[in-house]
Amino acid sequence: MTPPPVDPISPIVIILFVVVFVFVCIIIFLWLFMTSKDETIEQLKTKHDQLMRSFNELDEQAKLIVRTDLELNKAQAELDKRLNGLNALQRVSRQINQAMNEEELFQKISPTLFEELGFSRVLLATLYNSAFKTRLNVGFNETKNTEIIKAFASDETIKDILKERRAFSSLNSSRKVKERLLQIFESEYYVLVPIVGQSGVIGAIFVGNRLNAAPLTQADEELIAILASQIGQSLENALLFEKVFRASQELEIKVKDRTRQLASALTKVEEISKKKTEFISAVSHELRTPLTSIKGYAALLIAGKIGEVPDAVKERLSKINTHSDNLVSLINNLLDIARIESGRQEMKFASHDIKHVVENIKDLLTPQLSAKEIKLNLVIPEAITHIYIDTSQAERVFINLLSNAIKFTPKGGTITIEAAPQLEEGYATFNVTDTGIGIPEDDLKKLFSEFFRVDNEINQNVKGTGLGLVLAKNIVQAHRGRIWVKSQVNVGTSFYFTLPTTVEAFDAHKEITKESLQNA
């Protein structure tokens, strides 16, 4: 028997069931998917917002960094400006301090200084005869410059600023002052400082920049104030220096005038001296002839060739003879001096062995030295062998000095003739030193004057003309040498003189002439 057929599930039902199942699954999947996507989007959105917030926060931090950096940069720039300004100021101060006059001072204030300080406009004016005068102008044309100079004298705002004697700048001025100064100087940023000297305001300095330029800082104001003060001091110094310099120039002119007058007077003195010399020469000549006759007649009378004369008369005649000899000696000295002074004395220069010259003199004076038991030392170094002299004249110098030394040196004393190493190029220095009574200091200056004789006991007892040293001086000068004396009372006296050692030295040795005096 065939089982009863089971009622099969309709395939349609199965298909329907599957479709419904799949549909439900899709719905569930879609629901799940959509839910997850929203969550991701939400998460991404959150992340994005976080990132944006971080970005914005970083940007805000960046703003803070920039503002801090700006502050630091500004501080640094201010510091740099001060340092640069101080450097520039120190440089210009050094230069203007060396200025000798007003013109030079302002030449040394270069426009580049202000450029370095960051200013494009400068006007520096000083008071000159109660009116302002432009000393430095940078950035203003001629018309504007004239306008500003007029304003310095007449504008009430500027007058008030000058009166206050302090720096006015765009940082510290009142609105009214700012507006007025902008009008006058056409500069938004500025410093205006009076230049003050001891006498008050002596000028003013304006520095500034046009519109849209870098703003001014406190450092600028301080630097310009220091510069103004420095200019004021240097200006006063320069004016003072100028005054001193002018006075010194006037003095120099006066000295030159006086020197010229002296040279002229010297010429006159020389002329008079020449006339005097000629007069002495003429008179001496005229005196010598009758003196020779007087001496001749006196000698005849003493010798008894005209007849015997009583002893008393002889004695008087002898005195006449002695005094006549003194007079002849005096006249001869005068004539020699006159001849040397006038240049009429012919000098016969030649090179002579120094030792030979000195030994001759020693021989000549040995009797006198022996009579007073005076020791004569000769110190002639090997280095000096010859002297270039007129031997007959030069010997008179030695003889004169040595005779004087003998005269004033006590018995048993010492006299030294010493030739020193060359003090002057090509010249030998001699000294004749005694251990005599010495010469008072006051008399030393007059020693080489004509007819001067030191007032002492010896001179009172021993006759002399007072011309020996004058003659010696003239002879030394004729050799283009010098003579001088050092003495100490009761110790001794040293006479120094120089004589040439070679013809070259003599030729090269400049005489003290009238021209050289004028040139001096």
Added chain:
Amino acid sequence: MHYVQPEVMPTIQAALKPKRLVGCSTAGILLEHEVMPRGLIMMAINSEDIPFGVGMLNLTTDYRNFGFELARRANLDLDRPQRQAALVFTDHTMRNGAFLKGMQEVLGVGFPIFGAGASDAFTYKKTYQFFQAESFSNAAVGLLIGGNSAAAVSTRHGFKPLGKPRTITKSNDHVIRTIDKEPASQIFVNYMGKDAQDIDKGILNTPAMLYPLGIYEEAEHQYLLRNPIDILADGSIVCQGNVPEGSEVHFMIATKDACRRAAIDAANEIKDILGGRTPKLILVFESMARHKLVGRLATSEMLAIKEVLGHQVPAIGIYSSTELGPMGSIKNSKHLYVHNENLLIFALG
């Protein structure tokens, strides 16, 4: 010198009788121990082994052809085939780097081309270019250096980006109109606050000069700096170099020490390129805007360069309005740029 006296160039010509002479005006002269705001500096080269070719051209706005023609003229003047480097001095208004591409078309893509934009007394108004016995404005002069010497060029700036990146949303040539759809100058207000309040009166003497804008160069992974030189009434920033629209832009910052480090890095790179050869001469072109940042330490960069390359090597530097050359060295980058705020070193070894 940032000015020119009519008699200067003829006098130099008469005194030295140079075969080739090129030069430009500058805001200052940079020496090892001194920065001179006024003066004249010359480097004279007397060598049979180093031939030169020169060219001069008045500026045109067809930048690429302009560069091509300038290079062609200098090349024609060079009487030997070996070429080592090309130096170019342009007027400060030449802000578009396309002319350097034009030069590369003549001289080759990997060829070291370097130079500087002439400068004045930091006003960006009038500059001069010197060519033989004459001086010009709105022109460029080129000097092609021949021979077998090794030439090395390196540029560095030392600035780092600060804050979030922004986008130049509108610009024309060298003017940034908007950044992130705001007037461009707002970027300075945002970062500098009250210190930026007067920049529209004139930006050159404001602290804004310390913070150039950096445009991210994808190809170089570096920042090309742009100096703001003016702010227009609508808040647009006038830059000393072209600024492509859509560029990522950053506010940039540096320290004095970073500037000195950059100089040392550039000098070391020069040393590497020369590979042990002693430099015969060094030329340094430094942005005059950079001088604002380094201030009194201006000579420290030159001193650092000479410490690396040798104190005995003749070296002169000038302050420039732009620096022309690769980003880094030509070894690493074949692209040439009009840089701002950079320090460029050239050495011939």
